[in-house]
Amino acid sequence: MYNELVYHLDLCTLSYHLYAQTLVWPFDPFYEAISKRGTSRRYNFMNQVRNREIDGSKFNKNLDPIKFLYDHFDPCLRAVHRAEFDDWQLFLPQPRIIENITKLYLEDNDTPLKSYRDREKRLDFYLFFGKTGITKDESGNNSYMGFVIHEQTNPDDPGVVRIVFRGSRSGYAERNIVEGNKSPDWETDLQIKLKSHEPDICAIPFSMVPTGFAKSLISCWPSLYSVLRKIHERNNSMPPDAITIAGHSLGGALGLQFACAMTSGNMLDNDGAVSTWGWDWHNKMSVYTYGAPPAGNIHFKNACNAKFHTERIWVSNDPIVIGAGKYYRYLDHVGTETMLEDSGGLMLPHNLQIIRWRLLEHLKKYNDDQLVQNTPDYALLGSEPSSSKDKIKKLSFSNGYWQKFISLEEVTKVLINHGWDFYLGRDDLRIEATNYLDCLIETLKQTGSYHNILMSEEDRSARARHIDDFSIDLVEHKDFIPTYPFSKDNRIATNFIEILLKDIKFFYEKFVEPRAN
Secondary structure (H helix, E strand, O other): OOOHHHHHHHHHHHHHHHHHHHEOOOOOOOOHHHHOOOHHHHHHHHHHHHHHOOOOOOOOOOOOOOOEOOOOOOOOOOEEEEEEOOEEEEEOOOHHHHOOEEEEEEOOOOOOOEEOOOOOOEEEEEEEEEEEOOOOOOOOEEEEEEEEEEEEOOOOOOOEEEEEEOOOOOOOHHHHHHHOOOOHHHHHHHHHHOEEOOOOOOOOOOOOEEHHHHHHHHHHHHHHHHHHHHHHHHOOOOOOOEEEEEEEOHHHHHHHHHHHHHHHOHHHHHHHHHHHOOOOOOOOEEEEEEOOOOOEOHHHHHHHHHHOEEEEEEEOOOHHHHHHHHHOOOOEOOOEEEEEOOOOOOOHHHOHHHHHHHHHHHHHHHHHHHHHHHOOHHHOOOOOOOOHHHHHHHHHOOOOOEEEEOOHHHHHHHHHHHOOHHHHOOHHHHHHHHHHHHHHHHHHOOOHHHHHHHHHOOOHHHHHHHHHHHHHHHHOOOOOOOOOOOOOOOHHHHHHHHHHHHHHHHHHHHHHHHHHO
16 A cells, blocks of 8 residues: 555645546636736636626636536546646546545435446545635635545445545636735635634634635535535444545645544534544544645644644745745644755745655655555656756656646647547537637737727728637637738737637647547
């Protein structure tokens, strides 16, 4: 089996993997391609999304309208999305985790979303949901927030329950920090400066927790409770032999607050008195956090340390880990610390792949033989490159389960090599991409460059007809490089079209159109 520290880190990566599968527009989920040519264009595009309410839901007008679909979860399939401008992330299935999967459920549904082969050794997945972006005046936006695994060696085994919270997925970090009130996840993150006493999470007198984390966790509880109750029922009311909780970044903070809620908070007695189930949250629960900010003050910390064991893993100089405690001095970290060597660069220490890499190097110093024996081959990334630039290059083209790329062309090579027909053959992907283009055209018509081009032509009515034709061509996926009305020597128009449409054109030419014909 895995080394426990590595295994739970990989589960954290899987939480991001599954999140990527929910994104309706994986090639621009956070509207970063739009923002590349101006903030106003991004706002105009998002207003189009809100006004259309394409998926039938009502988006919070003060938060980014990130679109999700929840029918495509599958840990055995790959996933890809663009995290920032030129930061494409490809997630590959993790063999040692998925080899024993039997069923995958959305919350407590009786019918599984996916069924795999029945095995003597069982591993059932349950996905839970909640909100981020909740404030005093705003209700936040719904999204997938993590999963629960019930592992059994045989049907009569009480098994192990593993609860994993996902971290933040919000696009361009610097823009979110500056704007602060647009991305749902970052709205939750940045509320770390606000503190409150939350008895559901920690009833200990004078305990304080960051308000954003607390509100998000409380929003998860109905969904998470329904999952735990279903596991309890399917396990014939037998308490599990062990409970583990894990999370990276925001996920680590949510995991800590949840663990505290189960041992020192009132949440334990809500919604059906979980305390009567016989689950030993005090003696059989362990928590693993990676690159996580502190989740409460010293009274919260003392309550956690007295009730359960926490392994806190981080790479030195990680701004997420040290920044919150430095600027908001009421916060304190929980658990046994393992600080790994700095990797260089501002955000590199927070990167999951860097944490994993450093963790493997750290563990090898103490038990090299056991590490090699218990860690899958695909996870061993080899020797350390000599510079930060080389590190990024190494990570981008490693054979690991998670890779970063700087263009869709690079992603395409991998997709072709792996025969990723199932994902790219989704009917809803073609439909939703059409919706994306519809919004894009309306946004284009609001830009100054678009109107300038119109005004520069002598025959405005003829140009307008051309623009309508151009829009139809876009929607029908016939031609994504406009030859009219945009002049090649018009730098503004040319750059605008290249930035907004290049990736979409490439995506359709390579994948969607060949499958539609």
